[in-house]
Amino acid sequence: MSQKISTENIKELRTKTGAGMMDCKKALEASEGKIDLAIENLRKKGLASADKKSTRIATEGLIESYIHAGSRIGVIVELNCETDYVARQPEFHSLAHDIAMQLAACQLVDYVSTNDIPQELVLKERNIENEKDDLSKKPQEIKKQIVEGRIQKRLKELSLMDQAFIKNHEISVEELIKQHISLLGENIKIRRFERFILGEGLERKSDNFTQEVSKMIYNN
Known part of the structure; x- marks a missing residue:
């Protein structure tokens, strides 16, 4: 017990x-x-001691990039610390690389933490959940609890800090950062990131060569 x-x-x-x-x-x-x-x-x-340091200003650091095998996914991340000395440490560089790899692996992640998620998106998710058929006959209080639980789960899916660390699933990315704060003795912040996926946003051409030739013939 x-x-x-x-x-x-x-x-x-x-x-x-x-x-x-x-x-x-x-x-x-x-x-x-x-x-x-x-x-x-x-x-x-x-x-x-990690949380005590987490409120201190961090304006130094580095920008790390990672290109996944096959060169179809790329990530750029800015990782901040308090001094240039820590920014040069191999442990800090290794952390930045691991975070960039994490972002390449977690393509649903769009924000550093749940605090960064716009309220418009939270409201949109709440509206979607409220309209789902499986909740239509639930009592209002029960429905409210279920919706809130689903929203929190969804927000965590979008948050980098809430992801399980890809090299050790027993800890989260937030815990990984805290470990390095204690290890290096300075506050560490993931400030921002950008992910690039080859062809993302482009309209892919579906016609094959035979179809292209047919169009040319019938148009003449």
Whole structure:
């Protein structure tokens, strides 16, 4: 039987480590409520002190590019840190490369985080869900809960920070960033990205050569 973790213990661990509330809760559950062991576990995961640094201004960094095998998908991403010193570190370069690869693999992702998603899009998704047939006979309160759950799931699908890291599905991209904040001692932010897919937006010609010749004959 798992030990019940109090809100006070979670707040205490957060104060001591700067880690996120959910990270603190999970660490306390894993350590059966032992604060010292929970701190050690958070440090091993690179989560301690990450949230405290996450509010600091990051204006240095680099722009990383990645071209996927076959040269049909390309990504450019801007990754920021606080100093030029950290921007030159191999760990920072490796992180930028991993993020670019992640973006190439996750083609549904359009935003860095759910906070960046425009309210117009959220409203559009809510309207779509509200009109679905499977909810038409649900009580209003139940319908509202289902719609909200579906919207949150959809928004996370669009958010880079909420994706499982392609090299380690046990952590999210957000957790990956936090680990590197603790490792390098500076705030790190994914500022923006652009994805290029070969032929995207172009109207593909469907006529084959025989059809083209036939058109030429009948038009003469």
